[in-house]
Amino acid sequence: MEMDSNSNSDSNSNGGGGVAESDSGAEDLVESDSGWRPKHLLFTPYSPPTQTQTKSQSLRVVVRRPLVARLTKDIIETYQICNPQFRYSEELNPKRYLTTPSIGVLNDGFDNVNSDLILNVNYVLINLETQRRYIVKDVLGHGTFGQVAKCWAPDTSSFVAVKIIKNQTAYYQQALVEVSILTTLNKKYDPEDKHHVVRIYDYFVYQRHLCISFELLDSNLYELIKMNQFRGLSLSIVRLFSKQILHGLALLKDAGIIHCDLKPENILLCTGVDTTDLLKFSLGLPLFPGASEFDLLRRMIEILGGQPPDYLLKEAKNTNKFFKCIGSVHNIENGEVSAGIRSAYQALTEEEYEARELKKPSVGKEYFNHMNLEAIVTNYPYRKNLAKEDIIKESQIRLALIDFLRGLVEFDPAKRWSPFQASKHPFVTGEPFTCPYKPPPETPRLPVAQNIRVDHHPGGGHWFAAGLSPNIPGRNRVAMHNSPHFQVVPYAHTNSYGSIGSYGSYNDSTGLGSSYGSYGDTNSMYAYFSPVGPSGMNMHVPGNVSVLGSSPDSRRRIVHYSHGNGIGISPSAGNFAPLPLGTSPSQFTPPSSYGQVSAGSPGHYGPTSPARGSCHGSPLGKMAAVSQFNRRKGWAYPGGSHSQDSSSTNWQGQSADGTSSSQTEGNSQLLGNSPSHPLSNSNAARWKHHGGGSGISAGYPAIQSVPGFFALGSNMQYSHTGVTHDKQENSLALPDPGDWDPNYSDELLLQEDGSDLNCIATEFSKAMDLGSAEPSVEQGRFSHISGTSQRPNGPLQSFSRLEMGSVPSDAAHAGYSHLVSKPSHLMPHASQSSPSRLGQQHQRYSHGRPIAAVRGSDWNPMKVQPPPSGYNSGTGNSSFGSSMSWGNPGSIEPLYLLFEHCYLSPLVMD
Numbered sequence: 001m002e003m004d005s006n007s008n009s010d011s012n013s014n015g016g017g018g019v020a021e022s023d024s025g026a027e028d029l030v031e032s033d034s035g036w037r038p039k040h041l042l043f044t045p046y047s048p049p050t051q052t053q054t055k056s057q058s059l060r061v062v063v064r065r066p067l068v069a070r071l072t073k074d075i076i077e078t079y080q081i082c083n084p085q086f087r088y089s090e091e092l093n094p095k096r097y098l099t100t101p102s103i104g105v106l107n108d109g110f111d112n113v114n115s116d117l118i119l120n121v122n123y124v125l126i127n128l129e130t131q132r133r134y135i136v137k138d139v140l141g142h143g144t145f146g147q148v149a150k151c152w153a154p155d156t157s158s159f160v161a162v163k164i165i166k167n168q169t170a171y172y173q174q175a176l177v178e179v180s181i182l183t184t185l186n187k188k189y190d191p192e193d194k195h196h197v198v199r200i201y202d203y204f205v206y207q208r209h210l211c212i213s214f215e216l217l218d219s220n221l222y223e224l225i226k227m228n229q230f231r232g233l234s235l236s237i238v239r240l241f242s243k244q245i246l247h248g249l250a251l252l253k254d255a256g257i258i259h260c261d262l263k264p265e266n267i268l269l270c271t272g273v274d275t276t277d278l279l280k281f282s283l284g285l286p287l288f289p290g291a292s293e294f295d296l297l298r299r300m301i302e303i304l305g306g307q308p309p310d311y312l313l314k315e316a317k318n319t320n321k322f323f324k325c326i327g328s329v330h331n332i333e334n335g336e337v338s339a340g341i342r343s344a345y346q347a348l349t350e351e352e353y354e355a356r357e358l359k360k361p362s363v364g365k366e367y368f369n370h371m372n373l374e375a376i377v378t379n380y381p382y383r384k385n386l387a388k389e390d391i392i393k394e395s396q397i398r399l400a401l402i403d404f405l406r407g408l409v410e411f412d413p414a415k416r417w418s419p420f421q422a423s424k425h426p427f428v429t430g431e432p433f434t435c436p437y438k439p440p441p442e443t444p445r446l447p448v449a450q451n452i453r454v455d456h457h458p459g460g461g462h463w464f465a466a467g468l469s470p471n472i473p474g475r476n477r478v479a480m481h482n483s484p485h486f487q488v489v490p491y492a493h494t495n496s497y498g499s500i501g502s503y504g505s506y507n508d509s510t511g512l513g514s515s516y517g518s519y520g521d522t523n524s525m526y527a528y529f530s531p532v533g534p535s536g537m538n539m540h541v542p543g544n545v546s547v548l549g550s551s552p553d554s555r556r557r558i559v560h561y562s563h564g565n566g567i568g569i570s571p572s573a574g575n576f577a578p579l580p581l582g583t584s585p586s587q588f589t590p591p592s593s594y595g596q597v598s599a600g601s602p603g604h605y606g607p608t609s610p611a612r613g614s615c616h617g618s619p620l621g622k623m624a625a626v627s628q629f630n631r632r633k634g635w636a637y638p639g640g641s642h643s644q645d646s647s648s649t650n651w652q653g654q655s656a657d658g659t660s661s662s663q664t665e666g667n668s669q670l671l672g673n674s675p676s677h678p679l680s681n682s683n684a685a686r687w688k689h690h691g692g693g694s695g696i697s698a699g700y701p702a703i704q705s706v707p708g709f710f711a712l713g714s715n716m717q718y719s720h721t722g723v724t725h726d727k728q729e730n731s732l733a734l735p736d737p738g739d740w741d742p743n744y745s746d747e748l749l750l751q752e753d754g755s756d757l758n759c760i761a762t763e764f765s766k767a768m769d770l771g772s773a774e775p776s777v778e779q780g781r782f783s784h785i786s787g788t789s790q791r792p793n794g795p796l797q798s799f800s801r802l803e804m805g806s807v808p809s810d811a812a813h814a815g816y817s818h819l820v821s822k823p824s825h826l827m828p829h830a831s832q833s834s835p836s837r838l839g840q841q842h843q844r845y846s847h848g849r850p851i852a853a854v855r856g857s858d859w860n861p862m863k864v865q866p867p868p869s870g871y872n873s874g875t876g877n878s879s880f881g882s883s884m885s886w887g888n889p890g891s892i893e894p895l896y897l898l899f900e901h902c903y904l905s906p907l908v909m910d
Ligand SMILES: Nc1ncnc2c1ncn2[C@@H]1O[C@H](COP(=O)(O)OP(=O)(O)OP(=O)(O)O)[C@@H](O)[C@H]1O
Pocket: 140, 141, 142, 143, 144, 145, 146, 147, 148, 161, 163, 198, 214, 215, 216, 217, 218, 219, 220, 261, 265, 266, 268, 583, 584, 585, 900, 901
């Protein structure tokens, strides 16, 4: 072959040369004409080649492409040289599947056995309404709800992350809630993208899968910690993260949203973190690596030196499971706790628990020799070779950290700091720490949902509007839904509640430690809903009452959300449906004995899935569980339930007397003093040190973030009002979980608590018209971004500051029409005029999640008992057990505050 013979020429000298060159051919001609003339050859005057020469020359073109190029990027050309008949066609390419398993067994072969859309590289997702295309390039991650793919959006010449929801009803519906929440947060609460909430760009249905397009972010916190070999992060990074997370939480609080799945995987980084800063200090301590609820509670009581207050224990569902009554509950009859009076409850010992429950509790191993927070933190070995003054400085920061943590994990929700209060802590602000921290009064909150207006976009690529339905056995594509008047109405589970808090992953759910750290306010919200009204949301604000509705027509049904119910958490964040699927176990937890939704478990749902787990079949999961707490708290949820029709698949109006007393922000101020944390509880002392312990074995339930103690943002209360509710007329035969979950039964739902038939807000998603995630472009946004350290390379898209769902009409007004080629659901951030964005993304992804945290040799190893020489210890002691092993993420319980479905994207180094 010509290519082969020429490949021995001096191609190496021109490895990166052009496609074809003719130098050597010319030399040959000269030689053949005049023989060998060594000296003169180089300087022979130029003369145009003769015809013969030209012909000869064309026959001897040398392709000086390097072999590797010819066999890779030039392979098609090479093939054609080998075989002139060869014609390339993209279709001949073998598909590189990104989804596992990749065998199509559902949804006409589009979905695998897990109801995941089978993706391959270059698979094109299309928003059929806008014709916007998303070309799949890679998979970024998996979650309970589906896959997240890195996609190229040709429209905007940018990469985005597209979450492709499993083709199942519950997931679809819950994902719509995610869309609602994020749209609201983006547009209404954080139009300038200052609060570290991921931006949503678009959503649509493709091949029966709801697809949600997000800004592309980077690694998640779990990956970062993992890369650092689970040794924690430097205090400065912890501080930075805390600050940004708290800002995000504060926003959620204002929006009346509770994040129920805080875990490292749900904190995404914006850019690579400067890992050199990891070299200063590390405190990667999983404070509560509980292997079971019992174990978790035991650790919390021991390490924090207290226990939940009696007024909570009195109401908690599972108090009897973990506590024994040792005193009179008289003093707490009215929800009061008298200071100084010994608790009426004492935590069970391991033996007592076993005797009561007839099973041994799973108990994980102990990592610390010191069994209270102060000792653990202060005795953590200092980095070796640290100068004395640095040790003093760091010890001060550690004290601040202890106080900070105390405020976050305070047992008593009445004393627990709000995100805003926590964000002012010296540990976060970097100010000198004067112990104890006195939090400032909570800022007055915005009335929840006030002025929110969500346009209804029935044709907006919606699943139903597109005439599609999820893959529900017995139900096919739903043509009847293909109506402009159709409004997505999820199936109803008005009577479903999981256990309190976010511990669907436990084998035994506890009633403790839920997210009851909220205060009510006196605002109320009405939600109007019409099954037929194509109109937008209509707000009416009578006094301090905000109204969220979808139609003014007479068929509306009204829900009155009162925020005046005192301490207790909103059952549903009011204007959003609860999370029907609960949470997924973090990777950062012990292995779960429950099967999380996994690629290999078709039809199996997460531990708090609609079908199983601690929700007892509840599709509502934790949000609903919270309502149960409120319901039990008389002042939080007065009166009984008055569901109109608990079995209806449609929106169920709620009634309430509206007279519930309010515990307003003022209360929180009063109660929000610096918590004192005396190791007063006798239980703390009673917990034995389980040195070495039994270790964490497979089959342990996953431990979520500590239930309740991290849910700082909650303020919406749900209560009954006297409002009557129109019955939904257009009752659609919407799917029941029994249709798709073989293990579902109504009995299971009722089994939990038959009185809870009108548990709140799962229905709200029915009333929640999803505004399109249409962005607008604002001049200010660009300058803002360039002027701040927040996501400097982040998206330049912004949603309208106006009403949610409004068409992106202000782009032109803002003078940015040149950036928007056409009205777009997608942000224009990655337009050609935004090279930094593209560059950034490239940079981020070409590294394949570029955060690399390499611990220097001067780090304290985590296995430090006794501490290696050269380590300083603040007290001269090492506090770590010799058995401590940090290599197994499964044994670590995170101390991180994380968001589910409202991803924070916090991490840009100052
Ligand atoms: N915008 C994004 N940019 C980059 N990666 C992302 C983005 N969104 C999600 N991911 C990756 O995909 C993973 C799964 O996403 P996500 O948590 O949203 O799914 P999920 O089904 O809601 O998960 P779960 O409910 O189990 O937490 C994340 O942990 C993250 O690694």
